[in-house]
Amino acid sequence: MFSTTQKIGILGGGQLGKMCCLAAADWDFKTYILDPTAGCPASQVCTGFTQGDFKNYDDVLAFGRDKDVITIEIEHVNTDALRALEQMGKVVHPSATALDTIKDKGLQKLFYQEHQIPTAHFELFDDEQALLAAVEAGRWNLPFVQKTRTAGYDGKGVAILRTRDDLKNKLLPGPCLAEALADIQTEIAVIAAKNPSGQVVTFPAVEMDFHPEANLVEFLLCPARIPSLIEAEAEALAEQVIRALDVCGLLAVEMFLTKSGELLVNESAPRPHNSGHHTIDSAVTSQFQQHLRAICDLPLGAGTQLTGAAVMINLLGEDGHQGPVNYLGAAECLALEGVHIHLYGKAQTSPFRKMGHVSITADTVEAAVAKADFVRSHLKVVSK
Ligand SMILES: Nc1ncnc2c1ncn2[C@@H]1O[C@H](COP(=O)(O)OP(=O)(O)OP(=O)(O)O)[C@@H](O)[C@H]1O
Numbered sequence: 001m002f003s004t005t006q007k008i009g010i011l012g013g014g015q016l017g018k019m020c021c022l023a024a025a026d027w028d029f030k031t032y033i034l035d036p037t038a039g040c041p042a043s044q045v046c047t048g049f050t051q052g053d054f055k056n057y058d059d060v061l062a063f064g065r066d067k068d069v070i071t072i073e074i075e076h077v078n079t080d081a082l083r084a085l086e087q088m089g090k091v092v093h094p095s096a097t098a099l100d101t102i103k104d105k106g107l108q109k110l111f112y113q114e115h116q117i118p119t120a121h122f123e124l125f126d127d128e129q130a131l132l133a134a135v136e137a138g139r140w141n142l143p144f145v146q147k148t149r150t151a152g153y154d155g156k157g158v159a160i161l162r163t164r165d166d167l168k169n170k171l172l173p174g175p176c177l178a179e180a181l182a183d184i185q186t187e188i189a190v191i192a193a194k195n196p197s198g199q200v201v202t203f204p205a206v207e208m209d210f211h212p213e214a215n216l217v218e219f220l221l222c223p224a225r226i227p228s229l230i231e232a233e234a235e236a237l238a239e240q241v242i243r244a245l246d247v248c249g250l251l252a253v254e255m256f257l258t259k260s261g262e263l264l265v266n267e268s269a270p271r272p273h274n275s276g277h278h279t280i281d282s283a284v285t286s287q288f289q290q291h292l293r294a295i296c297d298l299p300l301g302a303g304t305q306l307t308g309a310a311v312m313i314n315l316l317g318e319d320g321h322q323g324p325v326n327y328l329g330a331a332e333c334l335a336l337e338g339v340h341i342h343l344y345g346k347a348q349t350s351p352f353r354k355m356g357h358v359s360i361t362a363d364t365v366e367a368a369v370a371k372a373d374f375v376r377s378h379l380k381v382v383s384k
């Protein structure tokens, strides 16, 4: 529904929530944020802010009662409260059921297996001791990957185990899964959108380059430097996943393109995604507007093709800097054509904290990469 008076509630007030609110403001849509932190990024631009815990049943239920449409910017929310809101007739996207599957990496992997969605071989374990026993029994051989089932983000719940020492020092506690180490050629992500009427539209695949230490995406290119047949296959796979999960709104599907040319789904996120930030500046329809269209059951924007090439870099807090933030070199970077700086409104920086991003648009990926290199070496997030 296109309505400038309906109330859209968003669980989580980080940068994804902030950029959703900014997109909503283009259409005078009213946005309300629930987040534990007063002054969080989205609180600075939303229509109304409620301080509270999106993991707490009562907080989410109370927040949702007077909203018309409820969505999220983070998966780790209280889904029992969302289910209660659904039963009260509220529009909730993504659904509590889809969120329950996605926020547990074990259930997510089982879902892919059940739906014949290609994914790396895996096994679930009650805890790290059970995993160690499987290693001792010869069922899992190094190297392989261990992931915690819940509460992982930004690579924090992932351990790549290569040596016997890693088994002693790197193993993560609690319920987990072991996963075969994929022989990765390129990591890509495809963002799909689906509305309740069943229309699905995908954005072109983006290529993700990771920061070696922080395990955060640092550098992102669109179009991805992969064969066009694989690109088409990746978009079709993302459509298959969003239809299978029956998510309304966005679903970002992270995939590995292996050296043998196979696509494996790594994981999916039912919300705007870091890999889609460039669309604000490089596509006719941004991922944030697409999310709003999808959750409000409006026609999806067909303008997902890029108007040119784009490179996105995350602005991470410099190592060794903690405290009130200062951005060095921004003016020099803005002197370059096609440089778009987006800051998230976080007052304090800390090492590797995501403080903002920069999208660089150009006619070709090579030209955009050259400018991105300049931005990377000149724009620094430091403390005052
Ligand atoms: N099976 C695998 N084989 C090889 N590398 C892997 C595998 N699983 C994960 N990785 C590496 O670890 C990274 C983080 O894994 P994953 O995306 O599952 O975790 P995450 O904590 O949810 O990360 P994020 O929040 O950054 O998306 C991947 O992008 C990839 O580089």
Ligand SMILES: [Mg+2]
Residues within 6 Å of the ligand: 254, 266, 267
């Ligand atoms: Mg990931």
